[in-house]
Amino acid sequence: MTDILDELHWRGLIALSTDEEALRAALAAGPVTYYCGFDPTAPSLHIGNLVQILTVRRLQLAGNDPLALVGGATGLIGDPKMTAERTLNDRDTVAGWVERIRKQIEPLLDFDGPHPARMVNNLDWTAQLSAIDFLRDIGKHFRVSRMLSKETVSARLGSEQGISFTEFSYQILQGMDYLELHRRYGCVLQTGGSDQWGNLTSGVDLIHRVERRSVHAVATPLVTKADGTKFGKTEIGTVWLDPEMTSPYAFFQFWMNADDRDVIGYLKVFSFRDRDEIGSLEQELVQRPAARGAQRALAEDVTSLVHGADETAKVVAASRALFGMGALEELDAGTLKAALDEAGAPELQAGEELPTYVDLFMSAGLVDSRSAARRAIGDGGAYVNNVRLDPGTAADARAQRDELLHGRWLVLRRGKRTVGGVEIGPA
Template identity: 55%
Template sequence: MSNIFDELQWRGLVAQTTDEAALREALEGKLTVYCGFDPTAPSLHFGNLVQLMQLRRLQQAGHRVICLVGGSTGLIGDPKPDSERVLRTKDQVADAVASIRAQAESFLDFDGDNPATMVNNLDWTEGISALDFLRDYGKYFRVNAMIKKDAVSARLNSDTGISYTEFSYQILQGLDYLHLYRAHGCTLQVGGSDQWGNLIAGVDLVRLADSAHVHALTSPLLTDSTGRKYGKSEGNAIWLNPEMTSPYAFYQYFVNVEDSEVVKLLKVFSDLGSEEIAEYERQVADEPFKRVAQRALASAATTLVHGADATEAVQAASEALFGKGDITALDARTLRDATTELPGGEVAVGTGIVEALIAVGIADSRNAARRLIGDGGISINNDKITDVEASLTENDFLHGQVAVIKRGRKHQAAARLPQNSA
């Protein structure tokens, strides 16, 4: 595609722009672009990944990118439409800033001929006095325009109202754009479509304060099959921190994406071109049961976030649990992550197989357990069990953690060694 704007449109990453024709023309040259991420949690989530991919693609197209972590805006919080945020302490925000900086740095190139830049807006706002804030910046904002912002309007019409603290958020974010315009020549800000009002606040501030015209570009909010956006406040967050969402759970999430969503997500989270995407779209239509597109998406997204080694490990775990792979070859972390969501129960070393089947819910009685074993339908760690008198040994508990018991191929449970026995 001749213009990066065309590619972003094809990938479904364009929702709103201040002036599409002017932005297209500007993207023919070399722009400086930024996106901000507030540290309102100790990790970025799947929704933030959309904007990281936006920056990544713009950088690969030759544009200079700035990743902003909101050390100051994170202390205030972008107003929610339903309630006031609980203010986080300075130490909490500082810890989250450090964590998010480290995450963001893995998606962009900070070396080479066109390195990305990482900035923290606390660096240029912390020293501004209240009087300077009001005189130098507040004078450019009109209250009648500020109250039209969706979240602000919703709060004004609610019983809870809105504090001046959160009401001032859009001034702080607008100040970011003005600073980056002056310090770095930044003329494009990108964000999610729910940030349009805040982006426009920055565009207007640059115009009013410096008589300059700059751009804003938003991407649609990605939603799941129920129409809920992917985000930490929605209760369905997919975190980028492996301690909050394990690589295995991350991979499995995308393997289970519905057919109606998978092509859209492939365009966003893979570097596949139009012909390859078209082939996956055909496979979704003609052979959906094979889930080829979902596996390609899961592989691309997991590699992007957690690396190729993690992807190989979780693929091996999937094959071990749902196919014929060697479950004993899994490392302790991957085994733990892969079995966390399995039903089951605590089972001690020396417990008979019959009792173990009852304990983990595979069988509801001793007779049923004996019958399943006699029929050859039970395996432990993918090894078939034929002796109804057998007992679980220490070696059955892989890494001193868990033995995976299967009934056929679809029903499985985890026999977990009691912690005081591990």
């Protein structure tokens, strides 16, 4: 590997740093112990958090020692948002989220190699800390004028909502985390998103004041989309790492749908492909954009990282089968349901007799009218479960219950590319 900072720059992963030349020297003399924090403010991490986890992994692969902090303490407060106060969650809820998030991070780092990762929880050093000790030992090193200058704090102060002392104090807690990890493990580098820069530098300043030592911070840029919409959001909401909150099929499709203008940048950030591989995919994108080879490589890489190779294989099989390039009958019920949910398949109630094929195509949104459904069938371009409907007889025919996949679903297709489906309730 090239110098790790050069690699991170090439991947577009350094937006801000405290003293890059000093950090470069420290990394060259390595190994460096570093950390990144993740707050349990939801039951799952999302793909924005994945930027940080994979940056931690890149530094680990370069021969450094990572600490992954899941904030059992800071998660009880929550990092201040630009808009309004966070809803405070109870202790049992946050403790449960800590364990869920630990399990999401662990498969993405190496805990057994020459530079094993270590999971830490900031509740371990804050739970027994009294308010008086916190104010005397930590709070006295923070200057209110500097705290007020933090972007999120200043934005909230000027808003109608204002900011509570609880959220205002968050940067002190994060600074204390860095100090504690520096004392316990010799940690000298913290990474995080650029929106966390004020919190990152709080720790750097605190260690300098208390220990009289210089440490480092590096911030990654916020990932953006070329069309101006928010990265990591879809019509159904946030793209989560938890398969129960975002199915592996929907997760895969999010990456497959990446804009041509974005996909190479995403490959650099979210995959471990090297410069030559990404360069080849970029060339293919220019020469054959319709093939979507870069998007497919991205989707397969990231889905395999998060959900595993077996789950990715199921998703790929489902994607192919929906478009007539594989056997729908071989898909398990969960994967088929996820694929049809992503296609927007409605659930229909039916008695002993199922709707006509014309009505099914209307219900699935594949045509605008009954006459359009009849034309699609009559022209030989209508398929149910990848079987072409008879142009001469199917327009007035009804679907049969023995056609239902797993007793519940029909996959409908108009032409080669327009896919939908329906879920039929019990009689």
